[in-house]
Amino acid sequence: MTGSRFLDVRPAGRHALLVELPDAERTGAFHAELLRRRAAGTLPPVEEIVPGARTVLLDGVPDPEKLARQLTDWDVPSGVADDGDVVEIPVRYDGPDLADVAELWGLGAQQAAARHRSYTYRVAFCGFAPGFGYLTGLPAELHVPRRDTPRTRVPAGALALAGPYTAVYPRSTPGGWQLIGTMPDPTPLWDLSRDGAALLTPGTRVRFVPADSTP
Known part of the structure; x- marks a missing residue:
């Protein structure tokens, strides 16, 4: 068909x-x-x-x-309307790969942090681990490659980039994304006791806001 x-x-x-x-x-x-x-x-x-x-x-x-x-008869718009629920996630831009990402962007670390949190993201889909949302919204010129060597452990709450996507790791796991920040006191991204276990679901908009002591 x-x-x-x-x-x-x-x-x-x-x-x-x-x-x-x-x-x-x-x-x-x-x-x-x-x-x-x-x-x-x-x-x-x-x-x-x-x-x-x-x-x-x-x-x-x-x-x-x-x-x-x-x-097949639908006339679907080429882009997504700027609406839907918004989840604000407090982060500190203190990840071990922030300097490398900033260099790729041609910016200083604080400028890169400000640039990243200036966008509104949208959960395109979920996968990899329960509660792991793949967020789109980063301009093409800011896409970055995965790390050449993945880490054996990425901590829960790590803010990360890979290709066109931004994500927050819901739990500790191996991973090859570029780590640029952390959630200092993260709301669980996956909680089976909550009505709606996943905090980030497809279509949800996401904004990253400064946590205490965020640059």
């Missing part, structure tokens, strides 16, 4: 569809459109909507072929 000029819709099981898109921006826009139509009651029955880097999985679809035909 081939879609329109930017949608490729494929079966992914008896009651599931996988929608492939050309880039993260289109994926975010398509995911936002799905949520908008679900809230308005105009989306056909879908139990699960799971975004990825360039895909959206629709699961629990009673009639996948019918929905696929409808999806």
